[in-house]
Every structure is written in structure tokens, then in C-alpha cells.
Amino acid sequence: MYIPMSKPCFSSKNINNIQENIGTILKSGQMMMGKWNTKFEKEFSEYVGVKYAISVNTCTTALQIVLQYYDIKESEVLVPSGSFVTNISSIKWSGGTPVFVDMNPHTLSFDLEDLKRKRTERTKGVMWVHLTGIVSPEYWKIVEYTKENDLFLIEDCAHSLGSSVDGMKAGSLSNAGCFSFFPSKMITTGTGGMITTNDTALMEYAKQVRLLGRCLDDPGSICIEGNDWFMDEVRACIGYYQMKDLFFNLKVRRSVADRYNAAFQDHPKISILDLPENNSPSYYQYAIILDDEVNRDNMIKILKEEYEVSSKRIYLATHQEPIFKDLNFDSKTLYQTENTLDQSLCLPTYCTISDKEVQYVICSVLAVLEKI
Numbered sequence: 001m002y003i004p005m006s007k008p009c010f011s012s013k014n015i016n017n018i019q020e021n022i023g024t025i026l027k028s029g030q031m032m033m034g035k036w037n038t039k040f041e042k043e044f045s046e047y048v049g050v051k052y053a054i055s056v057n058t059c060t061t062a063l064q065i066v067l068q069y070y071d072i073k074e075s076e077v078l079v080p081s082g083s084f085v086t087n088i089s090s091i092k093w094s095g096g097t098p099v100f101v102d103m104n105p106h107t108l109s110f111d112l113e114d115l116k117r118k119r120t121e122r123t124k125g126v127m128w129v130h131l132t133g134i135v136s137p138e139y140w141k142i143v144e145y146t147k148e149n150d151l152f153l154i155e156d157c158a159h160s161l162g163s164s165v166d167g168m169k170a171g172s173l174s175n176a177g178c179f180s181f182f183p184s185k186m187i188t189t190g191t192g193g194m195i196t197t198n199d200t201a202l203m204e205y206a207k208q209v210r211l212l213g214r215c216l217d218d219p220g221s222i223c224i225e226g227n228d229w230f231m232d233e234v235r236a237c238i239g240y241y242q243m244k245d246l247f248f249n250l251k252v253r254r255s256v257a258d259r260y261n262a263a264f265q266d267h268p269k270i271s272i273l274d275l276p277e278n279n280s281p282s283y284y285q286y287a288i289i290l291d292d293e294v295n296r297d298n299m300i301k302i303l304k305e306e307y308e309v310s311s312k313r314i315y316l317a318t319h320q321e322p323i324f325k326d327l328n329f330d331s332k333t334l335y336q337t338e339n340t341l342d343q344s345l346c347l348p349t350y351c352t353i354s355d356k357e358v359q360y361v362i363c364s365v366l367a368v369l370e371k372i
Contacts, residue, residue, distance in 0.1 A: 002308040005285075009249040009351035014241040021241075035212070036236035041194075043243050044179075048171040048198045051339045052203040054233035055239070056210050059158050059180030059193035062091040063127070065229070066176045066195060069205045070152050072096035080110055080150075081319045081337040083129040087156060088318050088327075091127070099123070100319045100329045103337040105289065106273065108314075109136035111336060118333075125152035130160035130170050132314060132346070133186075133282035137275060139165050143173060153178045154178065157196075159284035161186040161225070162250045164227035166278050171196040181235075186249065187242035189235035192342040194233060213220055249351040253283040256358055258351050260286055263362045269294055269369050287314055296343055299368055307364040314344040 010018075037055055045053035056062050063086065067077070073095035079087050083101040093100040102114040108131040115126070126146050128136075135140060138295065146153040147269045153173075157163075158180035160170035171177025176199070179185075181192035195206050204216060205224075213226025233241075264270045271289040275281070290296055296313060303309040319329055331338075347361055 001357075001360070003310060003348045003353070004350075005310045005312060005348055006344065007350040007352055008183060008188050009245050010242075010244050011248070014244055018238055018241050021237050025237060030233060032230055033301050034233045034236075036233045036240060037231060040231075040236040040240040040243070043086040043240055044194055045196065045358070047246075048169045048177065048196045048242065050172050050177075051198045052196065052200070053211065054195040054197075054203055054330045055236060056193045056206070056229050057231055058191055058229075059156070059178050059182070060086040060090055061210075061227075062178035062193040062195045063087065063154065063230045064094055064237055065153050065158065065206050065209055066202065067091060067094035067096065067176060069202050069210070070125055071335050072124050074122075075133045076120060076122045077127055078115060078118060079125060079127040079318075080129050080131070081317045082108060082131055082315070082336045082341060083127075083156065083318050084158070084315060085318060085321055085323065087127055087129060088321075088324055095223065096124070097122070098327065100327075100334055100337075102140070103340055104136075105336055107138060108132060108134055108273070108287075108340070109138065110142060112138060112141055112145070114333060115142075119151075120151065123149075123151060127154050127156060128174065129156040129158075130163060132287050133159040133163050133283070133284035134273065134275070135160060135163050135165040135279065137165070137279055139173060146174075152176075158182075158185065160282050160357070162246055162282040164280045170282075171255040172189040175199060176202060181239060181242075186284055187239060187246055189231070189239040189242065192231050192235050192239060243346050245351070249253065250282060252353070253286075253349050254280070255280070256353060257283045257286050259358055260347060260362065262290075263366070264288055267366070267369070283349055285314065286349045287344050287346045289340060290343045290345055292339075292343060294343070294369070295372060298343055298372060299345065302368050303364055307360075307368070309361055309364045310348060312346050314346060316342055317341050329363050 215223040
């Protein structure tokens with residue numbers, strides 16, 4: 001019995017709906033910018049609680065479009081080092097300079113004091129990553145700081161579809177949210193992404209640039225430089241029906257997280273995040289932080305080889321990725337990110353995991369900790 005980290009969440013009912021409607025799409029011949037794109041975007045914007053949702057081909061594209069809209073050339077963007085490589089790459093591709101910010105280990109988000117220290121006259125905006133699906137309990141401080149200092153705020157919501165704080169959904173707390181539909185994410189279209197915003201000008205720009213820069217009022221003409229970054233009708237159809245399975249997916253993940261929390265909260269070698277009641281993560285990943293004396297890599301190996309349980313660290317800190325070694329940063333200011341991610345361990349969480357499998361994961365983790 002091998003237990004993987006994640007699996008896509010497709011109900012039998014919606015697999016049938018997808019199969020039936022993909023056949024209709026293929027027969028119609030309209031493979032792009034049709035009714036399914038419209039339906040998916042409408043469903044998504046209403047769920048997140050924003051005026052607009054604009055579908056694109058990847059979350060990385062979504063980030064790049066928003067960064068280009070804010071014209072970050074020769075400007076700095078503050079970004080957590082506890083993020084993913086594409087957060088940094090999208091800033092660089094858009095002509096900006098990424099500035100790494102340290103992590104608060106209790107929120108997996110910004111260390112606010114480090115964020116403030118690293119703002120300069122060149123800082124134009126902030127990229128805010130909801131790591132593992134947790135919106136920082138200090139969210140209002142981040143939002144307030146960016147507004148007070150006239151900085152744009154982009155949410156990377158790749159992990160956080162369905163996450164909320166004080167009743168507000170991830171993707172509605174900033175100037176723009178960017179979502180991922182990669183196979184491992186909360187919903188999947190194989191690959192794909194979405195931009196959420198209340199900014200009409202950003203919506204219009206995104207719709208133009210995703211479709212080769214075509215004018216909205218005259219699709220036969222090109223108004224701006226763009227790319228073929230749109231989402232096709234097949235993926236939009238899959239995304240629409242994936243949204244129908246999201247409630248169940250979230251319900252199961254939160255139930256699994258509750259069981260993990262109850263099992264690990266008093267363990268001397270494990271720290272879990274203590275979140276307030278107004279904070280509801282998606283639990284895209286369920287992460288624990290191991291005591292410094294625990295060799296995380298050894299634990300991952302034993303869980304896989306002896307117990308057939310998949311596990312992983314959240315990420316390598318982005319400033320430690322070899323591709324970014326030439327960027328100008330002081331690693332001494334990023335030690336909390338390094339320490340937290342080095343001792344992080346993500347456990348299996350997905351909508352079809354059984355109660356028996358959850359208990360087996362718990363027992364396996366506890367057994368390994370007794371050994372090492």
C-alpha cells in the first residue's frame with residue numbers, strides 16, 4: 001500500500017460530465033475563447049469574490065502578465081524566499097529585480113520587519129505567496145503596509161484556492177491574485193492558470209496580452225505586444241467541473257489536517273502551525289516543522305522505503321537555488337526561511353485518502369521519530 005503525496009480530485013459524476021462535453025467541444029470545432037472559457041471565468045470570479053477572472057495557460061504566465069501591467073522594468077519587487085522558482089523568474093522576465101524577504105516561521109509568510117527593511121526607493125510592489133495554502137494571520141498588516149507605501153500587491157495563490165481569512169478568499173485581498181491548475185494543485189486542468197482582480201484596466205490588459213495582443217473591440221487588429229497565453233476550451237471545461245468538486249476536496253483536506261494536528265500537536269519533535277479560528281487554509285500541503293535534531297532527509301527516505309509513505313519538504317529556499325546564485329542578496333538575512341524549510345515535512349493530503357490511510361501515515365511518522 002503506497003500512499004502518494006497528492007492525487008487530483010475528480011468525482012465520477014464530473015468525469016462523466018467532462019467526457020460528454022469534451023466530445024461536444026471537439027464536434028463544434030471551437031477550441032478557444034468559447035462558452036466554456038466564459039463559464040469557468042464566471043464561476044471562478046464569483047467563488048473568489050472579485051469582479052473579474054481571466055483564464056491563462058499557466059500560473060507563471062498569470063504572474064508575468066500582472067507584473068508587465070505594473071511595468072516593473074528597472075524596479076524592485078519584494079518576494080518571499082520561501083516561494084517557488086517561477087516567482088523569481090517571472091519578476092526577472094518582466095524586467096524587474098527580485099528582492100528576497102525572510103520568513104516568519106509561525107505564518108510561513110513574510111517576516112514583516114524584514115519586509116520593511118528591504119523596501120527601497122526602487123521598490124514598486126510586493127509578491128505575496130500563500131505557502132501550502134495558508135493566508136498569513138498577519139494579512140491585514142501586509143495589505144495596510146503596501147497601501148500606505150503605494151506598492152502594488154500580487155497574491156500568488158497557486159496553493160490557496162479555497163483558503164480564506166476573516167471570510168475573505170485568497171485572491172481577493174490584493175490588486176491581483178494568480179492561481180495554478182497544475183496537476184497537483186487544488187483543482188487541475190492539466191495545466192493552466194487564472195488571474196483575479198477588481199481592476200478593469202488590468203482585466204482588459206490581461207485579455208489582450210493573453211491572445212497575441214488583439215484589440216478587445218477589434219479582434220482583427222493588434223493593439224499591444226502579446227502572446228498565445230490563453231486557455232483552450234477543453235481545459236476550461238475541465239476547470240469548470242473541477243470547481244464543482246472543490247467543496248468536497250476542501251472538506252476532506254481540512255478533516256485530514258485536523259487529524260494530523262491532533263496527533264502531532266504535543267509531540268516534542270514536531271511543531272505545527274497554530275492558526276486562529278478565522279483562518280481556513282486549503283491545505284494544498286499539510287506541513288509540519290521537525291525539531292532541529294531530526295534529519296529530515298533521512299526521515300523522508302525511511303517513510304518511503306520502509307513504510308511506503310510519500311513525503312517531502314515544502315521547497316528549497318529560492319535564494320539557495322543554483323540558478324539564482326548570481327542575484328544580489330545577503331543570505332544572513334534569510335536564515336529563518338532556510339531553517340524553517342530545511343526542517344519542513346509535507347504529508348499526504350488529497351480528497352480520496354481514506355481514514356485508514358491517514359491513521360497509517362500518523363503511525364508511520366510517529367514510528368520513524370522513535371527510531372531517529
